[in-house]
Structure formats: C-alpha cells, structure tokens
Amino acid sequence: MANNLNIEVSPLARVEGHGDLIINVKDKKIEKLMFRIPESPRFFEAMLVGRKHDEPSHITSRICGICSVAHTCASIKATEKAMGIKPSQQTIKLRKLIYHHENVQSNVLHVYFLAAPDFFGVGSVIPLIETHPEVVNIALRVKKMANDMVRIIGGRAVHPIRTVAGGFTKLPTEEEMIKMKEMLEACYPDLEKSLEILRTLKIPEFERKTEYISISDTSDYALYDGNIKSTDGWEIDDQNYLDKINEKVVQHSTAKHCWASRDAFMVGALARFNNNHDKLTDNAKKYTEELGLVAPCYNTFMNNIAQFVEIVHSVDDSIRLIDEILEDGLDEGKAMADIKPGAGRGVGVVEAPRGLLIHDYTYNDKGRVEKANMIIPTGMNYANIEKDMHALVSTILDKSEDEIRLACEMLIRAYDPCISCSTHFLKVKLINK
Amino acid sequence: MLYKVLDKGVYRDFVKALISEYEFIGPKKKDKSEHDFVLIKDISELDTNYMRTTIPPAKKILFPPNEQLVAYELGENINVRSVVESSKKILFGINAWDINGMNFLDEFFTTDFIDENYISKRKKLIVIGMDSEPTETNFSPSIGAEYAKDGFDIYLTELKNRYFVRIATPKGNEILEKYTKVNDAIAEDFKEYNKYMDNYRMKFKMSVDIKSFYDDFESIYDNGDFWKKIAKDCYSCGSCNLVCPTCFCFNVKDDIELNLKNGKKIREWDSCMIPEYGLVAGGHNFRPDKENRLKKRYRCKLKTFIDKFGKYACVGCGRCIEACLAKINIAEDINLVKKEVSI
Amino acid sequence: MNKPKVGVFGFTGCGGCQLEILNLEDQLLDLVNAIEIVHFTELVTEYSDTYEIALVEGSITTKHGVERIKKIGNIAKTIVAIGACAVTGGLNCLKNLYGPEKAKELVYGDKKDWIDSIEVKPIDAYVKVDYYARGCPPNRFEIVDIIRSLIVGRKPEIPNYPVCIECKRNGNTCVFELGITCMGPVSRAGCNSRCPNSVSGCEACRGVIDDPNVNAHKDLLSEYGLTVEDIMEGFNLYNACKGKTIEKRDK
Amino acid sequence: MGFEEKVKKNKNTIYVPDIARITRIEYLSPTEKVFKIVFDDEEIKNKFEFKPGQFVELTVFGLGEAPFSIVSNPTNKDFFKLCIRNVGNISSALHRMVEGTKIGIRGPFGNGYFPCQKMKNHNVLLIAGGLGIAPLMSLIRYILHYREDYKEIMVVYGAVNPGSILFKNEIQYWSNRGDISLCLSVDNPDNKWTGEIGVCTKLIPRVDFPSNDTYITVCGPPIMYRYVIDELEKKKFKPENIYLSLERRMECGVGKCNHCHIGDKLVCVDGPVFNLWEIRNLKEAL
Ligand SMILES: Cc1cc2nc3c(=O)[nH]c(=O)nc-3n(C[C@H](O)[C@H](O)[C@H](O)COP(=O)(O)OP(=O)(O)OC[C@H]3O[C@@H](n4cnc5c(N)ncnc54)[C@H](O)[C@@H]3O)c2cc1C
Ligand code: SF4
Ligand code: SF4
Numbered sequence A: 001m002a003n004n005l006n007i008e009v010s011p012l013a014r015v016e017g018h019g020d021l022i023i024n025v026k027d028k029k030i031e032k033l034m035f036r037i038p039e040s041p042r043f044f045e046a047m048l049v050g051r052k053h054d055e056p057s058h059i060t061s062r063i064c065g066i067c068s069v070a071h072t073c074a075s076i077k078a079t080e081k082a083m084g085i086k087p088s089q090q091t092i093k094l095r096k097l098i099y100h101h102e103n104v105q106s107n108v109l110h111v112y113f114l115a116a117p118d119f120f121g122v123g124s125v126i127p128l129i130e131t132h133p134e135v136v137n138i139a140l141r142v143k144k145m146a147n148d149m150v151r152i153i154g155g156r157a158v159h160p161i162r163t164v165a166g167g168f169t170k171l172p173t174e175e176e177m178i179k180m181k182e183m184l185e186a187c188y189p190d191l192e193k194s195l196e197i198l199r200t201l202k203i204p205e206f207e208r209k210t211e212y213i214s215i216s217d218t219s220d221y222a223l224y225d226g227n228i229k230s231t232d233g234w235e236i237d238d239q240n241y242l243d244k245i246n247e248k249v250v251q252h253s254t255a256k257h258c259w260a261s262r263d264a265f266m267v268g269a270l271a272r273f274n275n276n277h278d279k280l281t282d283n284a285k286k287y288t289e290e291l292g293l294v295a296p297c298y299n300t301f302m303n304n305i306a307q308f309v310e311i312v313h314s315v316d317d318s319i320r321l322i323d324e325i326l327e328d329g330l331d332e333g334k335a336m337a338d339i340k341p342g343a344g345r346g347v348g349v350v351e352a353p354r355g356l357l358i359h360d361y362t363y364n365d366k367g368r369v370e371k372a373n374m375i376i377p378t379g380m381n382y383a384n385i386e387k388d389m390h391a392l393v394s395t396i397l398d399k400s401e402d403e404i405r406l407a408c409e410m411l412i413r414a415y416d417p418c419i420s421c422s423t424h425f426l427k428v429k430l431i432n433k
Numbered sequence B: 001m002l003y004k005v006l007d008k009g010v011y012r013d014f015v016k017a018l019i020s021e022y023e024f025i026g027p028k029k030k031d032k033s034e035h036d037f038v039l040i041k042d043i044s045e046l047d048t049n050y051m052r053t054t055i056p057p058a059k060k061i062l063f064p065p066n067e068q069l070v071a072y073e074l075g076e077n078i079n080v081r082s083v084v085e086s087s088k089k090i091l092f093g094i095n096a097w098d099i100n101g102m103n104f105l106d107e108f109f110t111t112d113f114i115d116e117n118y119i120s121k122r123k124k125l126i127v128i129g130m131d132s133e134p135t136e137t138n139f140s141p142s143i144g145a146e147y148a149k150d151g152f153d154i155y156l157t158e159l160k161n162r163y164f165v166r167i168a169t170p171k172g173n174e175i176l177e178k179y180t181k182v183n184d185a186i187a188e189d190f191k192e193y194n195k196y197m198d199n200y201r202m203k204f205k206m207s208v209d210i211k212s213f214y215d216d217f218e219s220i221y222d223n224g225d226f227w228k229k230i231a232k233d234c235y236s237c238g239s240c241n242l243v244c245p246t247c248f249c250f251n252v253k254d255d256i257e258l259n260l261k262n263g264k265k266i267r268e269w270d271s272c273m274i275p276e277y278g279l280v281a282g283g284h285n286f287r288p289d290k291e292n293r294l295k296k297r298y299r300c301k302l303k304t305f306i307d308k309f310g311k312y313a314c315v316g317c318g319r320c321i322e323a324c325l326a327k328i329n330i331a332e333d334i335n336l337v338k339k340e341v342s343i
Numbered sequence C: 001m002n003k004p005k006v007g008v009f010g011f012t013g014c015g016g017c018q019l020e021i022l023n024l025e026d027q028l029l030d031l032v033n034a035i036e037i038v039h040f041t042e043l044v045t046e047y048s049d050t051y052e053i054a055l056v057e058g059s060i061t062t063k064h065g066v067e068r069i070k071k072i073g074n075i076a077k078t079i080v081a082i083g084a085c086a087v088t089g090g091l092n093c094l095k096n097l098y099g100p101e102k103a104k105e106l107v108y109g110d111k112k113d114w115i116d117s118i119e120v121k122p123i124d125a126y127v128k129v130d131y132y133a134r135g136c137p138p139n140r141f142e143i144v145d146i147i148r149s150l151i152v153g154r155k156p157e158i159p160n161y162p163v164c165i166e167c168k169r170n171g172n173t174c175v176f177e178l179g180i181t182c183m184g185p186v187s188r189a190g191c192n193s194r195c196p197n198s199v200s201g202c203e204a205c206r207g208v209i210d211d212p213n214v215n216a217h218k219d220l221l222s223e224y225g226l227t228v229e230d231i232m233e234g235f236n237l238y239n240a241c242k243g244k245t246i247e248k249r250d251k
Numbered sequence D: 001m002g003f004e005e006k007v008k009k010n011k012n013t014i015y016v017p018d019i020a021r022i023t024r025i026e027y028l029s030p031t032e033k034v035f036k037i038v039f040d041d042e043e044i045k046n047k048f049e050f051k052p053g054q055f056v057e058l059t060v061f062g063l064g065e066a067p068f069s070i071v072s073n074p075t076n077k078d079f080f081k082l083c084i085r086n087v088g089n090i091s092s093a094l095h096r097m098v099e100g101t102k103i104g105i106r107g108p109f110g111n112g113y114f115p116c117q118k119m120k121n122h123n124v125l126l127i128a129g130g131l132g133i134a135p136l137m138s139l140i141r142y143i144l145h146y147r148e149d150y151k152e153i154m155v156v157y158g159a160v161n162p163g164s165i166l167f168k169n170e171i172q173y174w175s176n177r178g179d180i181s182l183c184l185s186v187d188n189p190d191n192k193w194t195g196e197i198g199v200c201t202k203l204i205p206r207v208d209f210p211s212n213d214t215y216i217t218v219c220g221p222p223i224m225y226r227y228v229i230d231e232l233e234k235k236k237f238k239p240e241n242i243y244l245s246l247e248r249r250m251e252c253g254v255g256k257c258n259h260c261h262i263g264d265k266l267v268c269v270d271g272p273v274f275n276l277w278e279i280r281n282l283k284e285a286l
C-alpha cells in the first residue's frame, strides 16, 4: 500500500520512441503526474519551407518510420489539394491498399510484440520466443505479409518510394496483385489462432469517458479519406480541421496540447472503432463480438483489441480492393495524374495507425512550400493520456509500487504512442514544487 | 544449315505451341523506351518488334547477375556441393549480334576450364533468332556481328508473307517438324532474303574503323593525355560493362547464414571500371586511375580475344554507348585512335 | 563462439532503422539467437550497460544526446552507425541550413528558448564509428551482414561503387531515359538500387562514393534543366552535414 | 591428376573446393605463419601434384577464398604448405585458427610456373623481396632435393628488418650446406645485424654468373620488379631466362573472373610466373 510513491520510468521501453513517466504521490494524493517526451525536436515544418512540390512526401515520411505510409499519404493529399491534382480511382484504390498494410504491420507490431508481453507476464518479446513461440511465429508471419504488401506496392516497407503526388511512379504487375491476394488469404488461419489466444487474455477493467475523434466515410471504414468526426456529435470537412481542433502550448505541461469539444480527446484504433464500427466487414464484426468489443467503448485498454480487429478488417477489405483493381485491369495510363505546380493551400487528413494525422501546406506561386503545419496523433492523445493516468492511478493506489508502475506503463502502451513523431514536442522542464 | 520458309499464316500457332510447351523467354515491352526478355505466358505479351534491351537476353539467362555456385554445411564434417541450375528453355527473338555475343561467352566459358554453371544452362537452351531494329549507336556490321552464322537452332527472317528460316541444328529441325509446317526454300526465297539483308544492313548508321586497331592501340597506349581526355567524364559506374553482351567479370562471395552452419558461394557481376577491381590485399591498386581502367576495357573488348579466339569481345551492339551517362563512346574512340595515329 | 552483447540505441531519427531490424521477419529469430540483445527500447524493457556492439540510429541534435553518445562510445567496442541520420546526419541536417536559431523560431515561435537543440551532426562527429549501414532507411540485410561479419570475424563489405552497378544488375531502364534525374552515378550502392527499381531517381541517401565525378554529374544534370541550386538541393537532401566535402571537390 | 581431371571425375564444378585440414601451424614472424595442409580424402591427397610457382585457392568457410602460393617441396606427396601473411579477412582468420581446423582447397593452379626442368644443368639465381620468398621456397627446396642436376645456385633475399626474415632455420641450414650461396640484406638493421644493409637490388651487380648459362627467378612486392630488372639487364641476362611471379586480385583462379587480366593474359591461367619476354608484351605488368 502506497502512501508516498515516487515512480520514474525512463526511458519507457516498448513504445516506439522515447517517453518518460513521472508520478509523485504524497499522502495518497497525486502531487505530480507527468508523461514527458524528451525526444529531441525535429523541425520538419521548417525543413519543408522552400521545397518543391515533389519533395514534402519524401521528407515528411521521415517523421516516423513506423507510420511512414501515413505521413506520405497525408502529405500527398495536402499537395494534391493545394494544386488541384486529381489522382485516378486506380491510384486511390492502390493507396488504400498500401495504407491497410502499414496499419496491419503497425498493429501487429504493437499487439504482439509490444503489448502482448505484458499480458503474458514477460519482460519483452524475446522471452516470449521461448514461452509462447506460436504467438511470435504468427506475429512474424502476419507482419511479413503486411510488409511484403507495402514492399510490392510502395517499393519498400519503410519510407515508400512509388507513392508520390499524382499517383504511382510504378505500378505493381498483375502477377504481383494475384500473389498479394494469395498472401492475404493465407493469413486467415493465423487470425483465427490469434483470436483464440486473445480470448484468453484478461483486459484490465478501466473506464473513462472522453471524446473520440477519427475520420469517417459513408462507405468505408475510413483510414485514407473522410470527414473528421467526433463521438460528441459533430462532423466537419477535413479542410476545415481548424474549426474544431485546437492546439496550444500549455505552460505547465510538456507539449502542444490539443482539444476539441472538451479538454482532451482520444484518437487511434478505439476512436475509429467507436465512430465507424458499422463499416467493418462482417468477418471483422464477428471478431469484435467474440472479443467483447462493443461500441461505444470507453476502456482505453481495449485499444489493443480494436487494433486487432482492424487487422482482420484490413485483410478482408484488401482482398475486395484487389479483386476490384484486377477486374478493372491495371492501366499504366492512369498511374500518374497531370501536375501543374502552383500556389494554393491544402490539407491532407488520414488515419495513421495511431490516429488522426493532419498535414497542412501552403504553396507559393513557384510551387514551393511557404508554410507547413503538421499535427500528429500522439500529440493529440497527449492530454488524454495524462487524464487517463490520473483516473487510473487514483483507483489503484492501494496496489504495490511495481503493480502501479506496470499498470501505468500498460496504459501508455495501450495508446501505442509513436513518440518519434514528435514534430513539435517540447522538452519538459521539470517543475520543482 | 537447312533453308526453309514458314508461312505467316501458321506463325502464330507455331509460337503459341512453343509457349505452351516450353519455358518460353521472349521480348516484352517494359516501358516507353525499352523491352525486356522475360518469361512469356501468353502470345499477347510477346513483342518481337523491339529495339532496345538493357541487359542482353542470353547473358541474363546463362550468366545471371547473381548466381549460386556452391552450397555447404558446416559441422563435424563439412559437406560441400556444387549448385548447377539447368532447365530447358526457349530463347525466342534474340537478334544476330546478341547471338554472336552469346557465341563469345560460349567460347569463353569453355576455354581453359569448363564452367558448368554456364554451360549446363547453355546446353539446354533452344535459341530461335530474329532480327531486330538497330539503335543509332549500333555498329555491329563493322565488327561483322549483324549476321549470325551459328549459335542458334532456328533463325527467322521476316519477309513479305513468309519467314525465311535458317535451321542450324537437328534440334531446330525437330521443333519445326513437330510444331508447324515448313517448306524448302527455293531460289525466289533466297533472292528476297538477300534483298532483305542488303536493306537491313543499310539501317546501321554507325561504323568504325577497326581494321588497324590491333597495332594502333599499342602505339597510342602510353599517350596519357589522349586517354585522360577520353576518360575525363567517366563516373567509374560500370554501366558499360554490365549491359555488355560479352562482359563476364564477376566476384565470388561467401555467404553464411546467421546459424553459422549453412553457407553458399555466389558470384555476382563485377565491373572493370570501378577502382576496387584492381585492388589487392594490403591496399595496392594496380589500376587506380579511370583512364587506366578505360584502356583496360578497350583492350579486353577489342584486342585480347583476337589473340585468344580470333574474334573481338565486342559485337558492336552499342549498349555501352547508350548506357554511358558520361557519353563515352567506344565507336567514336576506335575512330579517334585511328585518327590520332594517322596524324 | 560467444554471443556478442548488442545494444540498439536511438537518437534523433524516425525509428525506421530500428523498425527495419524488426522487419527482418525471416531472419529475426536467427538474429536473436546469434546475438544477445541487451538494450533495444523499441522492443525490450530490460536494459543493461554492458555491451560490445552498439547499433546507433539517429543524429546528435541535443546536448543531452552528446553526453549519451559519448557514454556509448566509452562502453562499446564496436560502433555501427545505422541509417542516414547516424551516418551523414541525414535529413535532419536540413535544419542546419537555416541555422539552429531560425529553425527554432519557425516552429516554436516565442517559446523557442525552451528547446535544447544544437547543430545537427552525424554520430562520427563525437565517437569513432567502425562501420556504416547507410541509407534511409538502411538496408536490413546489410545490417545483418555487418552483424554476421562481426561474429565470424571479417570486415563487412560495404560497396564503394555507384548505384548504377546495382541498377544494371537489376536490369532497370535508366531513369534518365525516362526524363527523370538520378544521383545514382555518384551515390554509394548497397541499397539494391531500390529507388530506380521503382522508377524514381536515386536521392543519395547512402552518401556519395569516395571519389565521385561531381563535375561530370553537374554537367549532366544541367542538361536536364537543373540549376546549380537544384543540384545542390539534391545533393543536400541527405548530405547537408557532409555538403562541404561535396562542394570542396568542385574545382 | 590435374585439377580439371579431378573435377570431371567427381562430376563437380570448378568452383567446389576439396576439404582439407590444417595439421600444423608454424610461427615465422609476427605477421607470417606456415600452414601444413592435408586433404581429408586419401585419393585426392595421393594424386595432388604441383610444380614450384603454382598456387591454390584456399576457402575459409563463411569468409571467402584467396590465392596462396605453395611453399613446400613438390616431392612431398602427403601434404603441402602455405606461408601466409596476416593482411586481411581470410589471412587473419587463418592466423586465428588452431591445428585441426578444416578448410577448402582448389587447385593447384597456374600454367606458368618456375621451369625447374629447363633450369637443369644451368646456374640459378633466385631473387626475393619480403614475402616474395614464399613462392620461391618451393623451387629452392626442389632444387636442393636434386642438387646435383644444377650448377651454381644463389639466393638474394631482402627483408625490411632482421625480425621479418622468413624461414630463418632453413636459411641457416642452407648456409651450412655450402653448396648454395646466400646474400641477405635488410633495410633497417638492428645492432646485432652483420649482413648487408639496403635494398636487395644492390646485391645484383655482384653476381658473376655467365649471362647465357643462368636462369633467374624473381618474386617480391610490385615496386621491386622494375629495379631488379634494370640491374639484370645491365648484366645482359636473357629476358626469356628471367622468370617473375606476379600478384593480382583473383576471385576464381580458373581464368573466368578476369580480375587478374593484364595485357592480353590472365595471371591465374597464363601465370602467375611469366618470363621477362612475355612481360614486356604485357604493357601493364610492372
Ligand atoms: C598467385 C598469388 C599467390 C599468392 N601467394 C601468397 C602467399 O604465398 N602468401 C601470402 O601471404 N599471400 C599470397 N598472395 C596474396 C594473397 O592472395 C592475399 O594476401 C590474400 O588475398 C589476402 O586475403 P585476405 O582475405 O586476407 O585479404 P582481403 O584484403 O580481406 O581480401 C580478400 C579478397 O578480396 C579481394 N579484395 C581485396 N580488396 C577488395 C575490395 N576492396 N573489394 C573486394 N574485394 C577485395 C582480394 O583480392 C582477395 O581476393 C598471393 C596472391 C596471388 C595472386
Ligand atoms: S565509361 Fe561510362 S558507363 Fe562506363 S564506367 Fe565510365 S561513365 Fe560508367
Ligand atoms: S563493348 Fe559496347 S558495343 Fe561492344 S558489345 Fe559490349 S556493349 Fe556492345
């Protein structure tokens, strides 16, 4: 039982990037709770200034290696909007396809490699190789499938090459499309097996109602394109994100905090599920039922489950997309749209694996970037993480220090925070009280 | 050599039959500027009306850019064995100079020591030749390589309503008999064929004065300024070597798996134009300058094998000229050597 | 043979290099078997300060980073820089082009003084680097090859020839033929020419070869309508920190 | 049985090494060791024959292959020996090895070797610089084996310093024999050194063998050759009687990889030993 508690976890492992967590409890009261990101600032917004229209997608891809496809797509969409470039339907379908598989590979990495060890009570995936080889092997197979999909469509798994403003520099061949379909179909047994394993896991009980924001579309379980939608009942066009989403530097805290209708909101798989669950494929819906994921869900820990359900959805939907593309026939003529570099402003909004991602560029009349702003998912979740943590810690103060530490780490990990995306996180100044 | 004619009306069925019966490698359009020789599954993919290919078709199949030579397992006893790939293939639509390039490689890989990795693939390769359009940089008539007199099983030359068929091997004859119907060529056919060849030879725009190169080259060999000027823009990028139908240099690498048990030796195309080529252990480099390396390449292409096989290691295809971003031009340089010596 | 103890460390970068290690898939289990991973924040919680080999991702951009990399330099026997950020400074160096103060201001406005940010440098500005796994992202097979070489006791072979060689081995149509410019003739191979494979010009993310023919390349690029600034911008994308060496070669 | 016959008989390719063991390792100097090598397979062992000047390709499994000259006497049939300087990947791996380790061997290679038959009934002058003594060792040992077939024999050997003189015991034994003259020289003497000082080329003018009755063999680092040849020419030795062993990068040893191409010849199949007449025609050789 902890009256006074001093937890410091640094660096917080198994989140992609680096984060530190500091909790001070005195007389059973939380005095200080801080989740900070000492990752060094990257200055991407500055780097973009003056760049030609074909460069931002390559540059911003380097914001984050884990969600480089998301950054690439958000960037391309912003540029295309700004210059009135109209990619073909074929391009959009292929983008959706590559998009699915970055999401799958990222979700696999998170669910199986980063979060699973907590549930199995081991320190990391390495002992898991000994204790639960079947989990590791499934993870490696599904991850390879997803990476190979990205490799085939994008040219490589990290920082894709072929996806550019206007379309694709090179299309996959018909044989490759067929091969991809086979690869997708081959992974169903592994999904089934995963379901059995996941069903046995005990997801911590925890609830805190908050606002969930994601993009949303009338026909798709939106990842690549859609309006911005909130569980608090509003929906706006993605170009107008500034109408609802606010960013500010909070003195006492550590990063630019974001808020919309309330003081904090959550983005990511759970937000997408809460907003768009009815667009999941029937098969994926079956998995949600089996795993007890019901919308609206306010348990942050269920984010892991939502991520898994998305894997199933992405596999189903990819097969549909491939069938459609094959039916229409791949057309080199539609690979690239016409581009006339010029002035304009455009906003590209997508769902990165970790949630809403916004790129906002203004080009001058020479077709060079004049101003750029990017809002990344971990930045949006920041405030919500701290709020969740407050709520969680106050309910478990009677547990041992180790248990509290683990619970907190698991909670942060449930967000799958990709801190390397710190386009503009401030380094914390510790406030001595 | 047997001379026959094949009616255009049955040509497609003949090719279709070959595609369905064999592993069939033929030219397919790759992008707006090039074709590539790939596995053809349907006749609609085949496009024999091609001009440029980056990698020469025969080299691509018989001496691929990466090839495993040896496999081994380490342990109490070391088990080593050769790895030789060979499967029956048809190479369809290869042109005369590329056949001559292959003929060179055939001779090279069987001289001094027999290279099973090459020759076992060669033995199983059925070659059906066909003329293709020369590029502007092609100077094969000067070398005598615009016409293939051997190396193929069948050579098809497209005349007005028929193909003039030259059959060089019993295998070629067998295939024609089995999959189509040909007639003996008569005087009329020969006449038209001759006319065709005369016209075809007119299409080559570039010519080189190679006759006296053998001695001229030696006389200008030590003229440093001459070679420096020629090689000034060379990137040492090796493109000229890798696209050449007769270049055969390779490195051998040992590759062991992370389990430190299973390993292999692989060979990989190398280039005599990169600095590492002449580097030996201890750091001494026998050819540190790009002009030395360029001289070496020209020597190898145009002189060495005159002594050895009585032929050039160049068929005049012009690929190296097109591949060279520094615009180094073997044909112009041959003429330049002649000019420099005669003034 | 003893399993070497390996630490994987991240500095300022995108995490993609570490991800490429996880993306080894088929070889990952063998790798984890062949070495003992004692530090890898993206993957494992436990960490230790005894290791022989350090794989370091990212550039050094903060004072804190300088301290950390020096500490790693004191512990590790062998340091392998992985990825463009660690090797050349990579994209991060674009920041230097503005000067650190200006860059801070552009992004953080009046809060710029809160930021610990110094001139971006590759890690070999602070510690001796034994091997370089170049590229953005690095070639994961090259990382394995370096580790394997260290295990069997040979020097890893890192190509010092231009990308064109690999590009030709792959049978690509040169992108110049298609009207696209490419840094391949002066850039270091080892990536399996992955950009030209995708009909996209090489961006020199692995840096340039030891003796690039820069003048010839400037001539060539200007034939394709690029201005000197465009060309420098191209060279600089991943090599701004090493940019001076490129300019110096110019006559 | 030549390498090629063996390949055919075993239905192998020219790239497959035979397995052999390092049975003894002798320390010569801080950078050189001699490795005694025995084939695993009895038949291969019995049929392995080589001529002085020939070399083998040695595989260290997992690392790669490199060419090394054979230093032992061709009349020894049970084993052969290599003298290896620690300069790079393969050589340093060999230097770390213990007796009993298995390696791979291909060869012997080289159609150009020291013509020990032709040399019979003539004087023989052997000139070596540094590690260049290695390829000559095999020849010297052979000649001494059939000493009565040859006339005068002289070894001129230059090393960097007294510590880097290789095969000291054997040289000691030669000087005791009395039927072979020896000129040793070092660039950097220590205070115990009583012999010649400076590069070994300086010793050549003192050789008084008749120019038409002498065979000469030379092996050493690349820079040495030009000076040696100048001196030999001054003495009017015939170019066709002067034999030099060349080193080039080799990836295959069987005339395929072309890395050792000089002039119009390949060092691996046409050499590594060439006479001076041939070398004159090879422009780039020196
Ligand atoms: C005919 C002949 C006889 C020889 N006899 C002897 C002898 O008796 N004793 C002796 O000690 N040495 C001898 N050598 C030299 C010996 O072959 C080299 O010292 C040996 O190759 C060193 O191998 P390594 O792996 O230790 O060196 P490394 O430098 O690691 O070279 C390994 C191999 O790669 C090649 N190589 C070198 N640099 C590069 C590069 N940058 N890129 C790619 N490949 C490269 C080398 O040619 C070598 O084949 C002989 C050489 C020849 C040609
Ligand atoms: S000649 Fe041309 S193609 Fe050949 S290495 Fe030089 S620059 Fe490259
Ligand atoms: S040297 Fe050039 S022209 Fe001659 S065959 Fe080779 S690529 Fe063709």
Ligand code: SF4
Residues within 6 Å of the ligand: B239, B325, C163, C164, C165, C167, C168, C172, C173, C174, C175, C176, C182, C183, C184, C185, C193, C196, C201, C202
């Ligand atoms: S595309 Fe680039 S790398 Fe490939 S050959 Fe052309 S210039 Fe070289």
